Amino acid sequence: xxxxxxxxxxxxxxxxxxxxxxxxxxxxxxxxxxxxxxxxxxxxxxxxxxxxxxxxxxxxxxxxxxxxxxxxxxxxxxxxxxxxxxxxxxxxxxxxxxxxxxxxxxxxxxxxxxxxxxxxxxxxxxxxxxxxxxxxxxxxxxxxxxxxxxxxxxxxxxxxxxxxxxxxxxxxxxxxxxxxxxxxxxxxxxxxxxxxxxxxxxxxxxxxxxxxxxxxxxxxxxxxxxxxxxxxxxxxxxxxxxxxxxxxxxxxxxxxxxxxxxxxxxxxxxxxxxxxxxxxxxxxxxxxxxxxxxxxxxxxxxxxxxxxxxxxxxxxxxxxxxxxxxxxxxxxxxxxxxxxxxxxxxxxxxxxxxxxxxxxxxxxxxxxxxxxxxxxxxxxxxxxxxxxx
Amino acid sequence: xxxxxxxxxxxxxxxxxxxxxxxxxxxxxxxxxxxxxxxxxxxxxxxxxxxxxxxxxxxxxxxxxxxxxxxxxxxxxxxxxxxxxxxxxxxxxxxxxxxxxxxxxxxxxxxxxxxxxxxxxxxxxxxxxxxxxxxxxxxxxxxxxxxxxxxxxxxxxxxxxxxxxxxxxxxxxxxxxxxxxxxxxxxxxxxxxxxxxxxxxxxxxxxxxxxxxxxxxxxxxxxxxxxxxxxxxxxxxxxxxxxxxxxxxxxxxxxxxxxxxxxxxxxxxxxxxxxxxxxxxxxxxxxxxxxxxxxxxxxxxxxxxxxxxxxxxxxxxxxxxxxxxxxxxxxxxxxxxxxxxxxxxxxxxxxxxxxxxxxxxxxxxxxxxxxxxxxxxxxxxxxxxxxxxxxxxxxxxxxxxxxxxxxxxxxxxxxxxxxxxxxxxxxxxxxxxxxxxxxxxxxxxxxxxxxxxxxxxxxxxxxxxxxxxxxxxxxxxxxxxxxxxxxxxxxxxxxxxxxxxxxxxxxxxxxxxxxxxxxxxxxxxxxxxxxxxxxxxxxxxxxxxxxxxxxxxxxxxxxxxxxxxxxxxxxxxxxxxxxxxxxxxxxxxxxxxxxxxxx
Numbered sequence: 001x002x003x004x005x006x007x008x009x010x011x012x013x014x015x016x017x018x019x020x021x022x023x024x025x026x027x028x029x030x031x032x033x034x035x036x037x038x039x040x041x042x043x044x045x046x047x048x049x050x051x052x053x054x055x056x057x058x059x060x061x062x063x064x065x066x067x068x069x070x071x072x073x074x075x076x077x078x079x080x081x082x083x084x085x086x087x088x089x090x091x092x093x094x095x096x097x098x099x100x101x102x103x104x105x106x107x108x109x110x111x112x113x114x115x116x117x118x119x120x121x122x123x124x125x126x127x128x129x130x131x132x133x134x135x136x137x138x139x140x141x142x143x144x145x146x147x148x149x150x151x152x153x154x155x156x157x158x159x160x161x162x163x164x165x166x167x168x169x170x171x172x173x174x175x176x177x178x179x180x181x182x183x184x185x186x187x188x189x190x191x192x193x194x195x196x197x198x199x200x201x202x203x204x205x206x207x208x209x210x211x212x213x214x215x216x217x218x219x220x221x222x223x224x225x226x227x228x229x230x231x232x233x234x235x236x237x238x239x240x241x242x243x244x245x246x247x248x249x250x251x252x253x254x255x256x257x258x259x260x261x262x263x264x265x266x267x268x269x270x271x272x273x274x275x276x277x278x279x280x281x282x283x284x285x286x287x288x289x290x291x292x293x294x295x296x297x298x299x300x301x302x303x304x305x306x307x308x309x310x311x312x313x314x315x316x317x318x319x320x321x322x323x324x325x326x327x328x329x330x331x332x333x334x335x336x337x338x339x340x341x342x343x344x345x346x347x348x349x350x351x352x353x354x355x356x357x358x359x360x361x362x363x364x365x366x367x368x369x370x371x372x373x374x375x376x377x378x379x380x381x382x383x384x385x386x387x388x389x
Numbered sequence: 390x391x392x393x394x395x396x397x398x399x400x401x402x403x404x405x406x407x408x409x410x411x412x413x414x415x416x417x418x419x420x421x422x423x424x425x426x427x428x429x430x431x432x433x434x435x436x437x438x439x440x441x442x443x444x445x446x447x448x449x450x451x452x453x454x455x456x457x458x459x460x461x462x463x464x465x466x467x468x469x470x471x472x473x474x475x476x477x478x479x480x481x482x483x484x485x486x487x488x489x490x491x492x493x494x495x496x497x498x499x500x501x502x503x504x505x506x507x508x509x510x511x512x513x514x515x516x517x518x519x520x521x522x523x524x525x526x527x528x529x530x531x532x533x534x535x536x537x538x539x540x541x542x543x544x545x546x547x548x549x550x551x552x553x554x555x556x557x558x559x560x561x562x563x564x565x566x567x568x569x570x571x572x573x574x575x576x577x578x579x580x581x582x583x584x585x586x587x588x589x590x591x592x593x594x595x596x597x598x599x600x601x602x603x604x605x606x607x608x609x610x611x612x613x614x615x616x617x618x619x620x621x622x623x624x625x626x627x628x629x630x631x632x633x634x635x636x637x638x639x640x641x642x643x644x645x646x647x648x649x650x651x652x653x654x655x656x657x658x659x660x661x662x663x664x665x666x667x668x669x670x671x672x673x674x675x676x677x678x679x680x681x682x683x684x685x686x687x688x689x690x691x692x693x694x695x696x697x698x699x700x701x702x703x704x705x706x707x708x709x710x711x712x713x714x715x716x717x718x719x720x721x722x723x724x725x726x727x728x729x730x731x732x733x734x735x736x737x738x739x740x741x742x743x744x745x746x747x748x749x750x751x752x753x754x755x756x757x758x759x760x761x762x763x764x765x766x767x768x769x770x771x772x773x774x775x776x777x778x779x780x781x782x783x784x785x786x787x788x789x790x791x792x793x794x795x796x797x798x799x800x801x802x803x804x805x806x807x808x809x810x811x812x813x814x815x816x817x818x819x820x821x822x823x824x825x826x827x828x829x830x831x832x833x834x835x836x837x838x839x840x841x842x843x844x845x846x847x848x849x850x851x852x853x854x855x856x857x858x859x860x861x862x863x864x865x866x867x868x869x870x871x872x873x874x875x876x877x878x879x880x881x882x883x884x885x886x887x888x889x890x891x892x893x894x895x896x897x898x899x900x901x902x903x904x905x906x907x908x909x910x911x912x913x914x915x916x917x918x919x920x921x922x923x924x925x926x927x928x929x930x931x932x933x934x935x936x937x938x939x940x941x942x943x944x945x946x947x948x949x950x951x952x953x954x955x956x957x958x959x960x961x962x963x964x965x966x967x968x969x970x971x972x973x974x975x976x977x978x979x980x981x982x983x984x985x986x987x988x
Contacts, residue, residue, distance in 0.1 A: 013948055029949075068947075197944040221940045228940075246944050261947050275949040286952055311952065321955050328946060357973060359917050359937075382916060382941035385958050389965065 009063035009094060011260045012087055014044060015271030016072035017293055020106065024140045024206035025168075025199060029273035029291050030070040039297050040271075041079050045086045046300040047270050052090040054305075055278070057268075062087070063094040064257035066101075073103040077115025084120045098123055098256040100164075105151040106142040113151075113158045123255075124155055125164040125195070131185040132178055138171060140206075145185075152189050162253060164193035169231065170224035171199050172217040179227050180234065187238050192253040196231055197246050198224045225378055232374050243330045245377050262325040264341075272296040272306070283318035286311050319346065324384040332364070332371025353387040393645040394574045398466045398603065400483055402508055403493035404501035404860075408523040412493060412555035412564075413451075413469060419561045420453040420465070422633060450588070450601055450647055451634035457569045465568055466647040468588065468603075470507070476735065477864060478683055479589065481510045482663045485679060486588045486603035486647065489517035489572030491564065492545070496522040496530035496552070499538045499831060501801055506862045508543050517572045520550035521564060526557050542827060575605075575645030583607030583615070583668040586677050588647075590660040592711040596628075598654035599636075601647070602666060605677065608643030609668070615652060618676040619664040624652035657714045683715045685733025686794060686865060687740055687844055688777045690721055690758035690887070691747070692729030694978070698753055699728050705751035706730060709743060716743055721778070725887035725969045725981050726756060731778055733763075737844060756982065760844040764891060765792040765868050779889040782875045785926055791891075792868040794840040797822065800851065802859035803830040809854045810834055817842035818893060837866060841891070876901055878908070878984070879922040879929075880971045888984055897923075902931035904984045911980035914938035919974050 015029070022032040052058055065087060067080070075083075080101070087093060100123040101116060116124070128148040130136050136145060143151075155163055165186060169179050186194065199219050201207045210216035232242050240248035244262060247255065260267050264284070269276045272295075275288040287310035290296055299306035313321070319342055326333045335347040347368075354363055354370055362376030362383065370387075372380060403409035416422075449469040456462045470483035484490065490511045494500055511518055520539055522532050536547040551567060553560025577584075584606040593599050609615060609626060616623045630638045631648040642648045654660060662683075665676035693702050706718045717733035734740035740760060747753050766774040766782065767789040776782050798819075802810055804826070814821070814836045822835040838847075843863070851859050876897050878888035892900050901923025908921045912935050919935040946954060968975040 200944045225939045245942055245946070258947065261951065267948060269948055273949070275952070277948065277951075288949065317955060317959075320958065321951055324955060324958060325946065325951060328942075357916070362916065378940045378942055379916060379938070380942040381954070381958065382938060385962055385965070386916070388958075389962055 008265055009061035010057075010266035010268065011064040011066065011257050012048075012062055012091070013257070013267055013269045013271075013274055014065065014067045014072070014083060014087075015269065015274040016067060016070040016075060017272045018074055019069065019071045020074070020104075021140070021142055022206075024210075025201065027202035027205050028070065031293065034293075036075050036079065040293055041082060043297040043300040043306075044083060044270050047306065048086055048090045050300070050305055051268055051270075051276075057091055059092050061094055062091040062097060064098040064100070064260065065093075066099075066257040068102050071104045071107055072101050073107040073112070073116075075101075077112060077119050080116060080121070081119035098162075100125055100255070100257060102127060103151065103155075104143070105148040108151055108154070110154050110158065113155055113160070117158055117160065122160070123162040123164065124160055125166065125193075126152055126155070126191075128152070128165045128186075129168045131182050135168075135171060135174065135178065135182075138173075139168060149185075149189065152191070162193070163191050164195060164255065165189070165191040166195045166197065168197050168199055169227050170219050172219060174227075176227065176230060179231060183231060183234050183238075192250050193255060194235065194240055194248040195246055196235070196248060198228060228378055229374055232377075241330070242374070242377070245328045245380060259329075262329050264322055264325065273308075283313040283315050284321075285313065315342065318342075320384075320388050323350065323388050324381070327370070327372055327380045327384050328377075330371065332369050335368035350387050353389070354383070357386050358383055393577070393579070393643075395461060396464045396466065396575055396645045397489065397568050397572045398468065398487040398575060398645070398647055399489045399491060399568055399572055400468045400470050400487045400511075401491045401493060402470075402504060402511060402518075403523075404495070404498075404504045407493050407495040407498070407501070407504070408555045409469075409493055412491070412521070412523065412553070413467060415555050415558055415561045416453060416465075416467065416565065417451060417634070419558075419565065420455045422451060422453050449634070450632045452631040452647065455565050455569070458566060459569075463569050465565070468647060476739070477506065477510065478681055479662055480507055481514065481679065482586065483588055484511050484516060485514045485677075486586055487514075487516060488575060489519065489568065491568075492518050492520045492539075492543075493523050493555075494520065494535055494539060496525050496532050496535050497527055499535050500542050501860055505542065505799065505801075505833075506864065508545070518545060519564070519567050519571055520545060520547050521560070522550050522552050523555055525552040525559060526554040538827060538831070542825075542833070577605045577644035579606070579608055579644045581606035581644075582671045582673040583609055583613075583666065584673045584677055585609065585642075585650075585666040587617070587660055587662055587664045587666060589662055590657060592657050596651050598652075598657055598660050600650045600652075600654075600660050600666075601632075602642070602650055604642050604644050604646045604648075606644050606673070607668065607671075608641050609650065609666070610641035614669040615650070615666050616669040616672065617660060617664050618667055618673075619661055619680055620659050622659050623669045624654055627651045627653055657711060661714065683735065685715065685717050685735060685763070686840060687734045687736055687760050687762060688731060689734070689740060689760045690723065690726070690729050690731050690778075691718075691744070692723070692726040692756045692758075694754045694756050696727055701751065702730065702747070702753055702755070705747050705753060706732070708751075709746060713743075715739070723758075723887040725885055725971065725976070726758070726978075727969075729756075733777065737848065756978065758887060759890070761891065762794055762840045762844060764794075764873070766790075767792075776891075779875055779891045780886050782891060785874070790870050791873045793871045793873060795837055795866040795869050796840050796843060796863040797866050798836045798838050798843070798861060798863040800834040800836070800859055800861050802832050802834065802855050804828075804832050805830075806855035806859060807832050807834065810851065810859060813847075813850055813854055814838060817847060838863075839869075839871065839893075840865075841893075874925045877924050878904055879920075879924055880908070880912075880974050880976065881920055882922075883972045885971055885976075885981075887981055894925075897925055898930050905931045905933040907984050908976075908980050909933035909935055911983055912974070912976055915974060917973070 017030045018034050018036050019030045019032045099121050101121050102125045104127050129139050131145040133145050201211055211218055235248045242248050243254050266278050272293045273289055273291040277286045288308050289306045290308040296306040338347045362379055364371045401409050451467050453465040455465055468483050468486055470480045536550055539545055539547040551560050551563045585602045585604040588601045588603055590598055590600045611626055613626045628651040629642050630636055663680040667673040693699050715735050718730045721731040722728050764776045766776050768787050769789050817838055819836040819838040825833040872894045873891050874894050874897055876890050876892050877884045905921045905923050918937045921933045922929045923931040965975055968977050
């Protein structure tokens with residue numbers, strides 16, 4: 001493999017696939033009931049070492065690290081510290097890198113949050129989901145609304161200046177009043193960043209099984225749409241702007257790490273089931289690790305990469321991804337960056353199709369840019385499919 | 390060679406499943422035409438499809454030699470006729486080549502609709518009819534009741550009907566004796582100018598067209614220069630012979646004989662069924678009576694589902710046409726369905742058989758449009774147009790009137806279902822002709838019906854309405870003036886050609902609404918509202934709409950989701966590529982099919 005240095009800083013994603021309890025809506029690669037083992041931490045360190053030397057990334061700039069899960073806040077502060085210092089030794093970690101950890105309110109206390117901060121975390125993302133105990137109950141969360149509020153306050157008190165909160169809406173039976181209350185209570189906490197997700201019932205989850213059995217009503221799309229539009233409006237009034245389909249931030253607090261996914265930047269995914277993307281060869285390549293933590297560890301202990309699959313993108317696939325991801329962002333699809341990568345006619349073809357086929361209230365066509373309105377944001381996948389046909 | 394006096398030409402009339410082919414097999418076995426080892430069940434039905442469905446499509450013939458109780462040896466020519474109404478012309482030609490016929494009736498089931506039609510054809514041709522009660526060995530056999538029925542329904546003396554079982558061989562000898570003694574020998578003179586009837590013809594890759602013929606007057610042999618009187622074409626005979634049942638060369642065929650002629654003919658169209666062969670040098674004055682040009686009555690578009698199969702479809706149609714001159718095809722394009730062929734058939738069964746052969750023998754995956762019929766359109770300018778495709782119908786203001794084909798349908802049913810069958814026929818614009826109550830479980834209902842109403846799943850409805858008991862037979866009647874209109878289906882104001890149809894004005898609203906509602910169910914939601922309208926000319930008579938899709942986005946799209954999401958979109962895109970674009974609207978093929986199939 002060529003030792004090519006990447007031009008732009010890349011992101012590191014570290015997956016911690018362990019949870020106290022699996023949430024009934026969660027389709028991520030996570031396993032309930034086990035602790036984060038020493039074995040898993042060492043495997044992560046080995047994988048960093050492997051990738052760094054394989055791709056010659058020792059001097060490659062990393063400007064974001066993101067610990068996701070699962071429940072990464074189950075990590076001890078010392079294990080976290082170990083992982084971050086290994087990362088710093090294998091790559092060229094920027095001084096002001098964004099270092100995020102996802103936190104479940106049920107797993108942290110003041111001491112732990114302080115420890116995380118000392119270990120190098122400067123941004124935390126709290127899985128609040130709702131500030132209504134009924135909703136939390138339906139979502140099978142292990143914490144109450146007041147515990148969520150408490151962990152947020154603790155984090156602020158520990159000095160975190162960049163706190164994000166995850167909220168879930170569009171639940172079966174949820175009313176607009178409940179959503180508004182969630183947003184109102186949230187406003188009092190004044191987070192810097194909010195991820196607001198419409199509940200999506202995915203295969204392999206408890207919710208999916210319940211829905212199949214008729215025990216759970218499927219989310220009503222028209223209601224979800226109204227909630228989304230209303231929430232977007234309320235949050236904007238509160239000073240948060242939507243910079244991606246489900247993500248809102250105060251100016252300057254957009255997630256640097258997540259933006260990499262939507263702008264086609266490089267990232268390495270470490271840990272069981274994690275995905276990596278490098279624009280290194282041709283139209284880009286992607287690989288992903290095996291799902292089971294034990295197989296992941298086995299592979300690394302045996303001196304192998306824990307690869308499950310790999311793909312080298314074609315131009316068409318790369319274009320498809322570019323359209324799919326950029327239409328999710330506020331910046332939209334930009335002529336300049338698209339033409340730089342895909343040639344002169346690429347943007348023209350897309351804009352012609354967009355003009356022809358996409359209803360005007362869904363799309364914003366400015367000079368050199370295709371972006372979506374709030375209504376359009378709800379149709380982003382449909383529009384991406386239509387204009388890349 | 391046998392003499393004319395010792396020759397008997399006969400055919401077998403029977404309803405499907407009443408045992409015609411099995412009986413033919415017994416006759417072949419008994420007379421030693423085939424050994425048991427050669428015997429394959431139902432030898433005469435050559436095509437798989439015939440054997441499977443128990444119907445005969447092409448005529449078949451076999452020459453048997455039988456030593457009768459009177460000590461004489463007779464030549465018996467069995468001409469096996471096609472068994473379905475779509476081929477009634479061929480049946481009538483086959484029958485006219487015979488002097489007699491065996492009427493096989495199932496001893497428990499009695500006379501069926503199709504049998505009746507063919508018996509009438511036989512009586513029209515002055516044939517001596519020998520009733521045979523088959524399956525007499527079954528415990529459910531009721532020979533006396535069925536004899537009564539034969540007398541009552543057909544008006545035929547059944548007192549000396551032969552009781553037989555083709556399965557066990559009971560009655561085979563009695564049948565052979567009856568053929569010898571009750572069917573008259575062929576009339577006709579060997580000394581008169583040649584007159585031979587083309588009973589059937591088919592194409593053989595090695596020998597060209599082979600004609601099955603019945604000689605009435607004169608004789609023919611290798612070298613005879615023959616003329617086909619309808620087409621006025623002349624050919625030199627290369628070979629004559631008979632079927633034993635395999636083809637066997639003979640020196641000559643003369644008056645009374647049945648056999649085959651090969652004359653280096655390349656085009657099946659030159660040898661029309663029912664035509665008369667004569668000697669070019671010593672020509673007969675008049676042809677044999679009854680010749681008719683066959684015209685397709687039912688039409689349907691055939692489209693390959695995989696557009697790459699278009700050429701294969703074309704080749705397959707050409708090959709089928711080689712052996713079936715009554716079937717027609719011409720290229721057709723549809724905005725909705727792409728490139729295909731509009732095919733013409735004698736009737737519904739003929740259509741089904743062709744479609745099945747295309748799929749089975751040529752491995753084609755076809756999409757078939759709703760069957761339609763041919764209309765005669767008189768324009769205000771006084772022209773008469775034949776319209777086979779609703780798309781070709783001139784604008785309403787240019788039409789003086791439209792005529793549609795009618796049939797006379799004869800439906801046999803148990804009494805319990807008469808009410809619902811009458812309702813079905815009325816609903817299909819039928820005019821009642823007669824109802825005959827033979828007994829509580831045997832009623833014959835006769836109706837005049839527009840063919841247009843019969844081609845649209847009438848048969849399925851008849852079967853479901855009678856729990857499968859009713860049987861249908863029909864014959865073409867004539868063209869009649871009707872109040873017909875063209876019904877267009879519009880999707881977001883664009884007419885969809887493949888969905889246009891010609892319907893009776895009184896039914897237009899109902900049909901239009903039905904199709905619009907069905908399309909509404911099957912067109913997926915899109916980014917805008919889709920309006921579906923049914924219209925006559927510019928007047929919209931029914932409408933439905935597919936609401937705009939409001940949400941299609943994944944809530945979360947992070948590192949691991951991107952390639953999964955992309956693959957999902959690629960898959961959906963591929964699905965969309967199979968859809969047909971009508972304006973901006975994407976319409977799945979199933980929507981067309983369902984709308985076309987609607988009843």
